[in-house]
Amino acid sequence: MDVLYFAWVRERIGLPKERVDTNATTVAELVAELRAREDRYEAAFADLSALRVAVDQDLTDFDAPITNAREVAFFPPMTGG
Amino acid sequence: MKIAVQSEPFDFGAEAAGFASGHDDQGAVVTFTGIVRNTADGTLKQMRIEHYPGMTEKALAAIAEQALSRWSLGDVLVIHRFGDLAPGEMIMMVATAARHRKNAFEAAEFLMDYLKSRAPFWKKEILSNGAEWVAAKEEDENSLKRWQ
Numbered sequence: 267m268d269v270l271y272f273a274w275v276r277e278r279i280g281l282p283k284e285r286v287d288t289n290a291t292t293v294a295e296l297v298a299e300l301r302a303r304e305d306r307y308e309a310a311f312a313d314l315s316a317l318r319v320a321v322d323q324d325l326t327d328f329d330a331p332i333t334n335a336r337e338v339a340f341f342p343p344m345t346g347g
Numbered sequence: 348m349k350i351a352v353q354s355e356p357f358d359f360g361a362e363a364a365g366f367a368s369g370h371d372d373q374g375a376v377v378t379f380t381g382i383v384r385n386t387a388d389g390t391l392k393q394m395r396i397e398h399y400p401g402m403t404e405k406a407l408a409a410i411a412e413q414a415l416s417r418w419s420l421g422d423v424l425v426i427h428r429f430g431d432l433a434p435g436e437m438i439m440m441v442a443t444a445a446r447h448r449k450n451a452f453e454a455a456e457f458l459m460d461y462l463k464s465r466a467p468f469w470k471k472e473i474l475s476n477g478a479e480w481v482a483a484k485e486e487d488e489n490s491l492k493r494w495q
Contacts, residue, residue, distance in 0.1 A: 270399070272397060272399055272467070272469055273397055273469035273471070273480055274480050320399070320402055320467070323399070323401055323402035323405055323406075324402075324405075325406075325465065339399060339402070339467075341399070341467065341469065342469065342480065342483070343464065343482075343483035343488075344463075344464055344465065344466060344467055344468055344469065344483065345463070345468060345469055345470045345481045345482075345483050346427065346439075346462045346463055346464070346465075346466040346467075346468035347381050347438075347439060347459055347462045347463040347466075347468075
């Protein structure tokens, strides 16, 4: 699946998008896998209360299933308007 | 219903006039425009607005659809820009048309409250002495509660 990062999450991880092959079944499992990779991921995902997640472009929760997801995106709370 | 996500400026006067014409059954049009506000000490050089192409359009359309189903509205317009904007530039506008003003005002407030916290935009202030992501405000999240 594609994993996308926006705003300071993108800056901390250092890229806007990457292809991730994973057996994770939920967002939380995917986060655990990413955090274990490198310090920059650990830094980005250190405080999940400061993050929001969208699966296939719909806002959801960290316990959401991702088994059939094409796209998972992580970002800080939105500041539109 | 018109939803536009664009980097280029929009003509507020022309958009508002176009939106307000051609509805002889709608007695009220409310518009709101958001403008890039400088910092108190005037250090803002640019407001950089990032968004999530694809999700942004879907989220804005869903918010507009919700407004249409909740209030009796003739039409809804949402324009939101992204990219680098200078202080004083217009960031976004919403417009609502209804038979009576109460629905038009309420629906415009609803649209603004949801755009603030549920549309995937992120603002970064480029200042003369650095850059800072704008943090989401708790009061913005709280203002959604009145609609839930």
